[in-house]
Amino acid sequence: MVPRGLLARKSLRIMTPTVLARAFHQSPRRYSPPQAQTPARSTLLAEFSLKDKVVVVSGGGRGVGLTQAEALLEAGAIVHALDRLPRPAEDSEFGRVALRARSELGSSLTYHRVDVRDQKTLNEIVEGIADREGHVDGLIAAAGIQQETPALEYTAEDSDKMLGVNITGVFMTAQAVARQMIKRKQKGSLVLIGSMSGTVANRGLICPAYNASKAGVLQLARNLAAEWGEHGIRVNTISPGYIVTAMTEGLFEAFPERRTAWPDANMLKRLSYPEEYRGAAVFLLSDASSFMTGADLRIDGGHCAW
Known part of the structure; x- marks a missing residue:
């Protein structure tokens, strides 16, 4: 029981809803969300819109990168794809x-051929995009390679290549985009593609350098978020689970048991498809995630939650 004298000396301020609302509106750090138009269907959830935003997608020539690029286009963005592939033909999926x-x-959707390890060319291309469009607002860094080799058989050259593309390449791409944002004093959002393999060691999948590289991407994003937050630049990661791609189909032919073992390792008992990561990309690049940075959005069917 509290002594009566103590209650008499201590003044308690009741924070009613009205007082809370007034305090919020008077806060000097208050965030002003984008103003929706009249409540027509085209403006519902306007914070998810990427209209007129310029987004760079590395690894955007095919696969998951291209699938996400199409989602950004549907949300209204202007997209510039970076890839090391020869220029995609007009009758390819990229052409479609x-x-x-x-x-x-x-x-x-504009294509630029570049190896993300080529820092000079990478900076020239991104600067050219920013000069041409007048601004650059976002990045999806999806360029990456994979190699399955036992640790005792890995060569230094293969390890250097893996880390060079998957960590240094991602770092230099983020750096090139952030430089243009800071140069123009504009805010932006960077999304680095990690993997659930950056959090756990995959049972039955012998990829020591790949998994290490994806763990590096998660830590890189946290550090970039801390350093660039003062410029209004957000940095987050997406960590996919097993995805059905041309590469995994090839693995299933070589290792048929994985076709059933991989789905059985997660809570949904199935593999994912590139289309299932479209919404995450739009969310992280849009104002819908305006207070989210330094975070990892893991989408793995519950694989890491066991």
Whole structure:
């Protein structure tokens, strides 16, 4: 029981809803969310819109990167894809998405050939994009390679290549984009593609350098978020689980047991598809995630939650 004298000396301020609302509105650090228009269907959840935002997607020539690039286009973004592949043909999947961007979505998908380990060319390309468009607002760093080799058989050259593409390449891509944002004193969002393999060692999958590289991507993102937050630049990661791609289909032919073992390792008992990561990319690049930085969005079917 509290002594009566103590209650008499201590003044307690009741924070009613009205007082809380007034304190919030008077806060000098208050965030002002984007103002929605009249409540027409086209403006519902306007904070997810990427209209007129310029986004760079490394590894955007095919696969998961291209799938996410198409999602960004649908959300209204102008997309510039970076990849080391020869320029995609007009009849390729990239050509289909580029044509759809022009004819249906009122936007554009532009291809730039570059190896993300080539820092000089990478900076020149990103600077050219920013100069051409007048700004650059976001990045999805999806360029990466994979190699399955036992640790005792790994060569220094293969390890250097893996870490060079998956960590240094991601770092230099983020750096090139952030430089243009800071130069123009604008805010932005960077999304680095990690993996659940950056959190756990995959049972039955012998990828020591790959898993180490993805753990490095998660830690890199946290450090970039801490350093660039004062400039209004957010940095987050997406960590996918097992995805059905051309690469995994090849692995299933070589290791048929994985076709059933991999789905059985997660809570949903199935593999994922590139399309299941579209919404995450739009969310992290848009104002819908405006207070999210230094975080990892793990989408693995519950694989790491056991």
